Amino acid sequence: SGGHINCAVTLALVINGITPWYLGVLYLIAQLLGSLLGAGLLAAIYTCDADLTSGLGSSVVDLKNFSAGQALLAEVIGTFFLVYVIFESA
Numbered sequence: 001s002g003g004h005i006n007c008a009v010t011l012a013l014v015i016n017g018i019t020p021w022y023l024g025v026l027y028l029i030a031q032l033l034g035s036l037l038g039a040g041l042l043a044a045i046y047t048c049d050a051d052l053t054s055g056l057g058s059s060v061v062d063l064k065n066f067s068a069g070q071a072l073l074a075e076v077i078g079t080f081f082l083v084y085v086i087f088e089s090a
Contacts, residue, residue, distance in 0.1 A: 003086040007031055012083045 004010045004019075004027045014024035061071040 004031070005086075006082075008079045009083055009086055012087070016087075 004013070007028055010019065010024050010027045010031065013019040014021055019027070061068065
């Protein structure tokens with residue numbers, strides 16, 4: 001299937017020639033529109049009073065304990081493993 005579950009995976013599949021560039025662009029647009037729709041639905045369903053995360057589930061880095069660089073590195077490593085698993089299992 002290719003597993004186009006996020007933009008990083010789609011980009012990796014396009015770079016490696018598994019997905020044609022024009023389909024990669026279409027998938028990217030669909031993924032971005034889907035994320036906007038999901039965020040809009042989440043904001044419409046949950047009021048600020050009902051949100052116990054104080055950010056509607058957004059990722060927030062505690063800058064007292066972690067630097068922005070550490071947070072970025074964690075995202076890069078996590079994305080690498082995600083793409084690696086998809087490539088090895090597809």
